[in-house]
Amino acid sequence: MNKILLVEDDSAIRETLNDILELSGYTVTTAKNGKEGFDKIFEFEPEMVICDVNMPVLSGYELLSTINQEMSPESLPSFIFLTAKADVLDIRKGMKLGADDYVTKPFDHDELLRIIKERLEKRESLSTSNKKPSSPDSK
């Protein structure tokens, strides 16, 4: 099953999201801030990180830019930000940093699950094609 790392400082959101994701069949690990998230990425090796922006110790932006530097492009997990819609100008900043998508708080669980699914499928297809470099389909 796909592994998702959830980085969120608010425990209520963290626990609820954890339940939703587990109920949907994902293997979930959580972190309380960017720093903890950074450690868990190497320890847990998730396919996807769902990450809050404003967090103590290390923010979501800082976490993303750090792993961008530390990890090879092919080993990077998919990255989805959880943010406020009113910060639409800040969202651009996150997308520029290389995030795959963003979900605004509060979010509809169906919407979130749909985005996660789409992203993971896209990633799957990319890595499959990457794993078959000598496939006769690819040139």
Next chain:
Amino acid sequence: MCVLNLSPLKILYIEDNLGDRIILEESLSSSVDIDALQHCVTLKEGFDLIQKGDFDLILLDLSLPDSHGVENVKLLNEKIGSSIPIIVFTGLNDSKVAMKALKFGAQDFLVKGDYNLLLLSKAIQYAIERHKVQHELVLKSNMLNRAESMADIGSWEIDLKNNQVKLSNGMKRLLHLDPNSDLISIQEFLKFILAEDKNSILNTLSVTEKVPLATAIELKFVRKNGEVFHSLCKIELASTATNNLVHGVTLDVSYQKEVEEVKEAFTLQLTNKVKERTQELENTKRKLENSLSKEKELGELKSRFVSTASHQFRTPLTVIQSNIGLLEMQIGAREKELMPFFDKVTNRIKNEVRRMTEIMDDVLILGKINSGGIHPVFRSTDILELCTSIVDKHNEIQEDGRIALIKVMGENRRVEMDKNLFKDAFSNMLSNAFKYSIGKPAPEVTLTFEQKSFNLEVKDFGIGIPEDDLMNLFTPFFRASNVLDVPGNGLGTAIMKEYFEINKGRVKVESVINQGTTINVRFKLKENE
């Protein structure tokens, strides 16, 4: 023999004794034009002649039929105001009478039978000259008195050697002394100076004695009646070989002093007033600065509060919303027959969460606008393309299938614009136009490109805005009285206007109730756009 020529002189001779007259006329005949010598017998006749004639000299006998003795001189001089020199003729060689005659104003006296031509002519000439000098002296003295009186000036002379002080008439008047009063001693003079100023004049005197330069000092004098007056004095050493003199002039400046005091008091009052006002102004300024900085602080606090509150509210809302999701996932899987009811309830909750989220989003945006937190990025934008995509998006979501059309006037051009702000503002404009015109024709969008401007107009045919509400249309949280149950939080138009204004657009609204609303935004363009 030296004979003086007295011929141009006109002489009046008052004499009752014929013999004396003949002797005199004979004595004078060689030097005086005899026609110029007039003669009369009585003092009365003399007066009359003087009134008519223009005499240079009067020869006066002391024993006349109507008057006798040295009194004649006095009477005559009083009558003519000492304007003509008088030489007295007397038969008596009496020095006492002679001295008295001189005191009464006679220039000289001659004893009958005891003179010759030389003596007589000399006496006449000297008398005239002396009288002239005396007369001038009197005139000058009068002039001086007048001047002193008019100028409130007095002068004095201190004779240090003889301990005497001479006061001019003017000085006597200043001190209220009798004009005929005599010399006074230095000690007496000092009594007229106020005690506190005595040292001042004594010092000046001692300095003046050594340095013959005029010194000016201020002194307060005491008049005879005890009145004090301020004066300005100029003091100068005027010593001669035999005398040690100090001259002084005193100017009464009481009036000027009074004026000056009034002026000073007034100036002081004025200065105090100015100081007071300056202080008041400063206080007001400080208060203003305080309240300004407080207001600024408050503004910052407000925007920080708005931002924090908006972010903080979001967390519980997220928890509520996501837990409803969690419930849906669980219940949906197990209790199929409960789902319709469950959906109804969760949808209500979700809608309210959405509504609250929208309010907070908008409040956050307004807070950002007010605190200058919006940083627009102007880029050359294809406005027609942008507008078309926004209108298309709105057309798609209309449940009643209405479609807004875009009319373009002029030639489409690229315009410098912050695309995101424009998009949000135009979307709000369009969404309101649809929202408040349900059951009426679709709104019309018109883009007008002119040489120096670009116009965006959205016209709807909806409920309109009551006239009284128009002015508050852009006030946050304000909603017109006729919106009834059309949902909205009253923040959209406020944000729309701010966003258009950041893009340098001017928003104008026209509305007729139940006929529709037209919102026009005019953007000024630069020449090269």
